Amino acid sequence: MSPPDPQRVGVPSSRLMTVxxxxxxxxxLAGGGAFYLASQKALRPVEAGLIPVRVGDKSCExxxxxxxxxxxxxxxxxxxxxxxxWEILDGVMVVEERENIAPGFRSxxxxxxxxxxxxxxxxxxxxxxxxxxxxxxAHSEAERAKPPLKAFIGPLSEYKVYLTLQAxxxxxxxxxxxxxxxxxxxxxxxxxxxKARTAYRHVEAVSGRFADLENAIDPVAAxxxxxxxxxxxxxxxxxxxxxxxxxxxxxxxxxAEKLIVDVEALxxxxxxxxxxxADLTGYASREARRLAEGAVVSGDSLYAGDDIAEFAAxxxxxxxxxxxxxxxxxxxxxxxxxxxTDAFAAARAELGKLAGSGAVPVAYTEVSPEARKGLxxxxxxxxxxxDRINPALGLE
Amino acid sequence: xxxxxxVGASALAFILSSGAFAQEASLDLVEPIAEYKIYVSEKLxxxxxxTTAFTDAVKAGEVDKAKELFAPTRxxxxxxxPIAELFSDLDASIDSRADDYEKAExxxxxxxxxxxxxxxxxxxxxxxxAPVADKLLxxxxxxxxxxxxxxxxxxxxxxxxxxxxxxVAATKISGEEDRYSHTDLWDFxxxxxxxxxxVDLVRxxxxxKEADFLKTVDANxxxxxxxxxxxxxxxxxxxxxxxxxxxxxxxxxxxxxLAEDLSTxxxxxxxx
Numbered sequence: 001m002s003p004p005d006p007q008r009v010g011v012p013s014s015r016l017m018t019v020x021x022x023x024x025x026x027x028x029l030a031g032g033g034a035f036y037l038a039s040q041k042a043l044r045p046v047e048a049g050l051i052p053v054r055v056g057d058k059s060c061e062x063x064x065x066x067x068x069x070x071x072x073x074x075x076x077x078x079x080x081x082x083x084x085x086w087e088i089l090d091g092v093m094v095v096e097e098r099e100n101i102a103p104g105f106r107s108x109x110x111x112x113x114x115x116x117x118x119x120x121x122x123x124x125x126x127x128x129x130x131x132x133x134x135x136x137x138a139h140s141e142a143e144r145a146k147p148p149l150k151a152f153i154g155p156l157s158e159y160k161v162y163l164t165l166q167a168x169x170x171x172x173x174x175x176x177x178x179x180x181x182x183x184x185x186x187x188x189x190x191x192x193x194x195k196a197r198t199a200y201r202h203v204e205a206v207s208g209r210f211a212d213l214e215n216a217i218d219p220v221a222a223x224x225x226x227x228x229x230x231x232x233x234x235x236x237x238x239x240x241x242x243x244x245x246x247x248x249x250x251x252x253x254x255x256a257e258k259l260i261v262d263v264e265a266l267x268x269x270x271x272x273x274x275x276x277x278a279d280l281t282g283y284a285s286r287e288a289r290r291l292a293e294g295a296v297v298s299g300d301s302l303y304a305g306d307d308i309a310e311f312a313a314x315x316x317x318x319x320x321x322x323x324x325x326x327x328x329x330x331x332x333x334x335x336x337x338x339x340x341t342d343a344f345a346a347a348r349a350e351l352g353k354l355a356g357s358g359a360v361p362v363a364y365t366e367v368s369p370e371a372r373k374g375l376x377x378x379x380x381x382x383x384x385x386x387d388r389i390n391p392a393l394g395l396e
Numbered sequence: 397x398x399x400x401x402x403v404g405a406s407a408l409a410f411i412l413s414s415g416a417f418a419q420e421a422s423l424d425l426v427e428p429i430a431e432y433k434i435y436v437s438e439k440l441x442x443x444x445x446x447t448t449a450f451t452d453a454v455k456a457g458e459v460d461k462a463k464e465l466f467a468p469t470r471x472x473x474x475x476x477x478p479i480a481e482l483f484s485d486l487d488a489s490i491d492s493r494a495d496d497y498e499k500a501e502x503x504x505x506x507x508x509x510x511x512x513x514x515x516x517x518x519x520x521x522x523x524x525x526a527p528v529a530d531k532l533l534x535x536x537x538x539x540x541x542x543x544x545x546x547x548x549x550x551x552x553x554x555x556x557x558x559x560x561x562x563x564v565a566a567t568k569i570s571g572e573e574d575r576y577s578h579t580d581l582w583d584f585x586x587x588x589x590x591x592x593x594x595v596d597l598v599r600x601x602x603x604x605k606e607a608d609f610l611k612t613v614d615a616n617x618x619x620x621x622x623x624x625x626x627x628x629x630x631x632x633x634x635x636x637x638x639x640x641x642x643x644x645x646x647x648x649x650x651x652x653x654l655a656e657d658l659s660t661x662x663x664x665x666x667x668x
Contacts, residue, residue: 161433
């Protein structure tokens with residue numbers, strides 16, 4: 001096999017070359033081949049349009065590069081006496097890299113880069129890094145205001161991971177609740193209840209859309225004909241009624257067992273939801289308004305009275321999908337991103353104020369209608385702020 | 397009119413889905429990327445658990461026990477190596493080799509698994525390794541925490557399979573990774589499982605259009621499996637020096653082809 005022309009090596013052939021050299025298991029060949037190739041490369045100038053980077057024993061040359069956003073092809077020359085890998089780093093993340101460039105060899109690397117400042121590695125881990133500045137282009141400016149579909153895959157995946165993990169917590173919580181009820185341990189049951197509710201609040205922006213499961217898991221007596229006596233009064237609040245108002249686990253076992261079945265069904269249902277990019281804020285905004293109009297005003301945990309903790313969990317659940325879009329939103333419109341962050345902070349501050357400074361948060365029955373209205377308005381403000389994200393990202 | 401309009405629309409839909417826009421990334425990737433993250437999270441939970449036992453043994457001066465735990469502990473790390481590019485700093489402090497440091501093994505900066513491996517096998521001792529062990533455990537815990545809050549870029553996940561196969565082909569195949577313990581076959585097991593997981597997760601997206609590609613990739617993974625199976629020893633593998641030259645060539649050829657083939661996966665999924 002003849003050695004590949006180092007001037008022409010693209011991605012696959014550079015890999016083939018290193019594999020061929022190492023695969024042969026003869027390091028002497030690498031030395032000899034490198035020498036041969038090194039002696040050849042000086043004969044030809046660097047191809048036009050390539051950005052040359054020469055890596056020496058201690059540093060890169062140049063140490064400071066500027067290229068426009070978009071696709072750039074770098075040609076890395078290993079002018080040191082050890083094999084090197086060359087990387088473009090965005091913080092700790094490797095954006096692109098070329099492994100194992102033998103001494104004396106050149107290797108090309110194509111990278112599609114967004115505007116920003118990156119590090120480039122220059123040989124040994126202890127060597128100082130160089131700087132790569134990527135300047136905006138017309139195309140990158142357009143993508144800022146309207147990111148391509150693939151920019152949303154990561155955030156959407158992460159939200160699904162979150163829902164999956166929270167659904168897992170919810171199932172665990174429901175099981176712990178059921179066994180505490182089974183063993184008649186009211187304190188343990190109350191604390192398992194609170195844990196399960198936190199997980200439920202985290203997924204509620206989505207689960208609230210499944211009417212059948214919502215009616216099985218989370219119906220409130222006020223909406224049922226016979227109120228607390230209604231056979232359809234089941235799920236969480238039926239258990240809450242027993243544990244707090246009645247201070248008894250009587251009759252709760254079958255309810256708790258059914259709850260496990262229902263939250264397992266919820267997990268499976270959540271798995272099948274197919275979100276569009278606009279849904280990340282859409283679901284959260286709708287849920288924030290729903291809470292502002294209903295639960296925050298009327299109270300939701302009528303027997304336990306721990307609404308403040310529940311609303312705090314709800315705020316976390318609303319913020320999750322939105323936070324996943326914030327990196328894109330900050331690029332597109334820093335104002336919008338800031339409004340969103342501020343709105344969440346304001347709602348949390350309001351909840352903190354209402355909870356008071358005691359070890360146990362103030363019961364919601366103690367919270368005045370005016371104070372409830374004030375809290376509701378912070379939820380509306382959250383919805384208003386997140387509603388600005390989709391237009392800023394060209395999602396409408 | 398209405399009929400022909402429908403036919404036209406469905407013909408257009410067919411064209412859109414099958415050819416003209418094949419390079420466009422699809423939201424079908426959301427589910428595989430989410431599942432991959434859950435896979436990684438499970439591996440990391442196991443890594444933290446195993447590393448705790450491993451570093452406990454190192455700190456207790458139990459050389460034999462530490463040697464026994466070294467390779468199985470690394471298995472989970474090697475399985476998530478396709479995405480090591482997402483945490484290059486921790487990858488360096490957990491898994492870098494002596495070559496990355498100016499004074500090689502003698503360099504006080506040389507950290508992580510391989511620094512401990514060097515002590516255990518070359519010196520048959522845990523002397524001076526306690527701080528290295530503490531740092532290693534702290535690093536894998538930090539890794540677990542960091543991954544939990546990290547959004548995975550899809551192109552890094554899909555591209556990671558190829559990047560790792562390239563690394564195996566370019567360097568690991570020489571036995572450089574576990575040069576003191578020669579437990580490389582364990583690492584290979586983790587690496588191939590981790591890369592194959594990615595292929596399996598995106599398989600439904602390309603099963604129809606890329607049947608031949610998948611057939612070749614599967615065949616090469618099978619070759620690797622068959623070859624590694626010959627060197628199985630209990631729950632693990634014999635040392636790398638037992639690998640025959642012929643089998644090394646078979647492995648090298650398979651991983652080389654995998655690296656080449658998988659480097660096209662990003663493009664096939666519209667992630668270039």
